[in-house]
Amino acid sequence: MEAASIKAGTPTRRRSRDLSERRLAAYMVSPSLLLIALVAAYPIIYAVWLSLHEYSVRVAGLSRWAGFRNYSNILQDAEFWAAVKNTFIFTAASVTLETVIGMAMALAMHTAFRGQGLLRTVVLVPWAVLTVVTAMMWRTIFDPTLGVVNAVLGTDIVWLGESPHAMIVMIIADVWKTAPFMALLLLAGLQVIPGEIYEAAKVDGATMWQRFQKITLPLLMPALLVALIFRTLDALRIFDLPFVLTKGAHGTNTLSLEAYQTFTANNIIGAGAALAVITFIIVMIVSFLYIRFVGGNIRGLAEES
């Protein structure tokens, strides 16, 4: 490797320099690619293979070709459709709330002239608290006996033991944890908008709402889109929150959790793999949109500067 790049030092031989640069690039990239192929590509392919088989952990070696039977069973299973519905309700509700609250937080933080650093540290706390801890925390807050919510509202609800309420708690927990993350992304977007535009608009007599609508929102769009897609992808994969809050009971079973339960609790590897593959496909469709939106961004990073 070293010998090859010494040749690159002589500027007269451009082509050989390009070639040795490529070789060095290949050396530097290959460990990462190898690892990614080993721990991402291979498992996905193996998952597809497993999903086409009937396999039981309980009876060792019982493995036979099942074609698409696992998939057709899943598509006829009410539990699967319930999980799809729950996942999408959760994603739509939490991402919408996070965007609105995150935006409000970002605007306030942007306008606050002092204590920005401190404020950002505070905002990072929910982001840094583990998701499992977040779930435990909201469980204690909504707990019927020791929780504060029933006491404040004067209600007597078993929050995590009833159908719409459990989902509401899950959404609240997610919004708490990730609205601040959204706020930070949006704040970074706000900070690159030049202040002069606002000054000019003010001079022209634009109201605060007009300034938000006509300047902030359009200029913030790229950052907002990235944040939205980031969050949507995360919400579609949600697992930790329902696992700790309800184990998926009372209308909170999500796709990831359903797949997990199918292959651990029920020991059905083939069907579990099929569910995982379906989850993978749904998430990949959304992330394809993501790549399309931030494609320019990747190109920017890939470009020679």
Next chain:
Amino acid sequence: MATTATGVTEPGTAVEATTRKRKAATGPKTPWWVWLAVAAIVVFCLAPFYWLINVSLKTGPDLSGSAVVPPNPTLDNYESIFKNDDFVKALGNSAIVSLSVTVLALLVGSFCAYALARLKFPAKFWLLALILSITTFPPIAIATPIFRLWSDMPFGLPDLFNTKIGLIIPYLTFALPLAIYILVSFFKEIPKDLEEAALVDGATRFQAFRKVVIPLAAPGLATAGILTFIFAWNEFLLAVTLTSTPKARTVPAAIAFFTGSTEFEEPLGTISAASVVISVPLIFLVLFFQKRIVAGLTAGAVKG
């Protein structure tokens, strides 16, 4: 060396400086409603965590009341979790797994990121797109096959189910792309002149990378390292799928199984104390590295 080193800016800091300048020009008076909003943000972010600390300081009959301040605050819960061998073991496991993942991701990832940021080679766009798309994989999709693989290894390799190595390897799937993505944007910020000067002086490309770029990229490496560590410390799905006993269980999994064992009489006080304890390292990271973390989180998001 010293003169050019000051020219290196982290993404984010330049932006901050200009905003500060602009704000100073606009005048330092903050309207009252902004302070109200700021107060609301602080309460929103901190109050729930305060509640968790509150619960962790309660024992016995206090745990069936919803007092906002513990009537008889005690550290008993903390004492009992540190006497719990499974929890202490899980803390050790988490530390080993998270640190190994961080070191490996930085080591392997920095090579790849440097090539992506600086070297000329074909299909670079597709490589970056591939790496980025992996961060969007649902972990459940790799959990099933890896579970199968780890519990029945081919070629007579030792089984990796319920081992720390069995967690570290799949964690790299997600940690590596994360580290690479952040590092690429940091490497691109480093001025090229320094490397070129080193090349003219007869250094090889690889020497230039090791002796010039890596030291200058220290802030970027720190950022990528912190975010990778937080990712690994937080990871839950693979941790519960690929472990079965406290031998390899990390803290998030251990906390979830505190609950599972006694479903009807949960030791909420102890669980809360454990939750506070495992959050402390992350809160410290946030306190000390706020700027770094924000720069890393927003590295890819703003330049659209």
